């Protein structure tokens with residue numbers, strides 16, 4: 186190969202330039218004071234970067250706001266915890282937050298290679314030691330450094346980094362410890378606290394698998410929830426806030442609260458259990474809403490017990506004797522509590538909470554109301570668009586019972602099932618009562634014994650229903666007789682009236 190003379194001359198010139206530059210640098214390094222070295226160091230970097238074809242990006246653990254860990258660093262850490270564990274040779278292991286297993290991540294000064302769209306990049310984990318002279322004890326500052334060829338600057342900075350952050354966030358959501366948040370009158374401190382919510386780790390074992398319910402209905406709810414959680418783009422396209430309202434209604438003990446736990450476990454969401462009677466006013470309600478995060482379920486249980494919200498409640502409507510009897514203890518308790526705390530949340534405040542302009546911030550949230558008396562709620566509160574899906578949880582069907590028997594007794598079939606099925610058609614029993622009957626009462630109780638307990642409970646429920654029915658019939662018969670007697674009495678009086686007048 187013939188190399189042109191000018192090229193050889195160019196290389197020779199370049200070589201000698203670098204050589205002389207390095208010679209000068211060595212002399213400076215050896216003999217000059219620190220300040221001069223720093224001054225020349227700045228220029229050396231610039232000259233070196235002219236010949237060096239790689240770009241480096243550092244992501245620091247504490248950038249800008251020194252008190253808060255950088256979100257970007259946490260996302261990169263999560264991304265590399267998956268990718269680096271496959272190829273890094275030095276890993277460090279830490280206990281996961283739920284203490285269930287060890288989480289692996291790259292050890293300090295370890296270097297791993299990653300590939301994206303055929304482009305190779307390198308990640309190094311490193312740290313800066315704090316200056317020794319510092320007056321205050323300081324922690325070492327960790328960072329990740331990404332290196333790639335400068336010809337891929339566009340793809341890496343615009344596509345790859347977004348991909349890393351997104352994947353890292355998803356991994357963090359998957360691995361995070363979910364929380365159960367509550368507000369309450371104990372939160373009077375909130376001026377000094379960063380948040381108005383208290384939280385504990387959310388650990389509820391309920392899943393849709395263990396929920397006693399007809400298969401088709403269960404499947405429909407699961408599909409609805411999963412579709413919602415994957416519809417970010419759809420909601421953005423139609424210009425609607427990414428949230429969905431669920432109204433769960435039915436008698437006590439039919440699984441409303443259990444279903445909320447199953448929902449949270451299915452979607453991996455946090456739960457905000459909002460005690461409405463402990464909220465001072467609409468402003469406080471809005472503050473609470475703003476503090477909720479994405480991927481969460483905001484729950485208001487027994488919404489019918491928040492008095493001002495039930496339009497019809499104040500109109501002293503006629504109640505059937507049954508309804509009066511059914512007025513639950515929790516309702517009375519809440520009324521007392523409400524009187525004590527003097528909550529001034531109004532219906533319009535709550536409507537604003539559900540679909541006001543603030544409710545859109547954060548995104549990906551479910552709002553769930555539960556009630557025992559759906560008919561008492563103001564129609565404005567539960568109309569579609571606010572409470573998009575109304576789910577009735579009712580008395581236990583035979584299909585639902587089979588789920589419970591599988592969970593509690595590991596039984597799919599048994600000769601006593603036929604009797605249970607026919608009794609269930611004749612009487613009402615809640616899944617909570619079925620579950621209680623199926624619980625072994627002593628270590629000697631086997632499946633058959635538990636099923637007999639259930640049969641006994643069903644027979645007792647049937648008898649009680651028959652007695653109530655008979656009492657109702659007697660009462661209405663007596664009422665009818667009283668009404669007839671009264672009518673006859675009035676008729677006699679009317680008949681006597683003209684004679685008196687004629688005298």
Ligand SMILES: Nc1ncnc2c1ncn2[C@@H]1O[C@H](COP(=O)(O)OP(=O)(O)OP(=O)(O)O)[C@@H](O)[C@H]1O
Pocket residue numbers: 395396397398435436437438439440441442443444556557578616617618620
């Ligand atoms: N559908 C169900 N599937 C499985 N278990 C259930 C179901 N319904 C009730 N249970 C059992 O009964 C207990 C009480 O149920 P849960 O608290 O969910 O009822 P609820 O409808 O929320 O009642 P309330 O209206 O009084 O709040 C649960 O701990 C659970 O063990």
Ligand SMILES: [Mg+2]
Pocket residue numbers: 441442443486555
């Ligand atoms: Mg409940």
